[in-house]
Amino acid sequence: MLQILGKASSVNVRKVLWACAELDLAFTREDWGSGFRPTSTPASLALNPNAMVPVIRDGDFALWESNTIIRYLANRENATHLYPTAAPARARVDQWMDWQATDLNKSWTYAFLALTRRQPDYQDPEQIAQFSTAWTRHMAVIEGQLERTGGFIAGASFTLADIPIGLSVNRWLETPLAHEGFPATLAYMERMRRQPGYADYCRNGTP
Numbered sequence: 001m002l003q004i005l006g007k008a009s010s011v012n013v014r015k016v017l018w019a020c021a022e023l024d025l026a027f028t029r030e031d032w033g034s035g036f037r038p039t040s041t042p043a044s045l046a047l048n049p050n051a052m053v054p055v056i057r058d059g060d061f062a063l064w065e066s067n068t069i070i071r072y073l074a075n076r077e078n079a080t081h082l083y084p085t086a087a088p089a090r091a092r093v094d095q096w097m098d099w100q101a102t103d104l105n106k107s108w109t110y111a112f113l114a115l116t117r118r119q120p121d122y123q124d125p126e127q128i129a130q131f132s133t134a135w136t137r138h139m140a141v142i143e144g145q146l147e148r149t150g151g152f153i154a155g156a157s158f159t160l161a162d163i164p165i166g167l168s169v170n171r172w173l174e175t176p177l178a179h180e181g182f183p184a185t186l187a188y189m190e191r192m193r194r195q196p197g198y199a200d201y202c203r204n205g206t207p
């Protein structure tokens with residue numbers, strides 16, 4: 001059976017849990033990562049040299065990097081409704097997933113650690129303001145795309161890209177920032193309620 005290594009509170013682990021719900025995949029999970037089993041042991045580093053979660057084991061095959069893992073699971077299940085095979089449609093899904101993992105992810109770091117995690121080393125007001133502005137600018141890109149599609153991030157229907165984007169929107173909603181002026185994003189999160197796993201793994205209040 002598919003094995004997921006990673007604590008369920010981790011946003012990146014929750015991408016994998018949510019994908020399993022969409023794919024109706026059975027799995028077992030072990031709590032790894034800070035606060036649980038350390039990822040710095042030789043056995044863990046052999047699975048992921050980055051000392052991070054999530055990691056999956058599928059028989060003899062081990063894989064790390066959350067967005068790659070959910071692509072792998074969709075491919076393994078031939079779930080073309082989540083990860084289409086036509087080149088333009090697939091590229092559109094990849095585009096939003098890659099943007100989430102790079103630009104969007106980078107935009108929130110300081111503000112998230114300051115405002116949500118309340119870490120004492122991240123309380124410089126100037127940095128908080130700069131990162132909050134950058135995060136909001138990235139959220140405006142999501143808002144614009146959702147205004148255009150009227151559905152989901154890569155088009156009319158739910159795809160793999162909505163998993164990392166949905167979790168990112170949830171993180172933004174759970175962070176004390178101004179959320180006014182994002183009606184398409186709020187409507188999107190309402191639409192997402194119909195997705196299996198959304199309640200448990202995305203909009204469950206965990207940023």
Ligand SMILES: N[C@@H](CCC(=O)N[C@@H](CS)C(=O)NCC(=O)O)C(=O)O
Nearest residue numbers: 010011012033034052053054065066
């Ligand atoms: N790019 C990686 C990032 C993974 C990551 O940042 N994982 C965090 C948890 S969300 C982690 O493992 N932190 C160290 C720990 O918990 O021990 C991915 O998307 O899988």
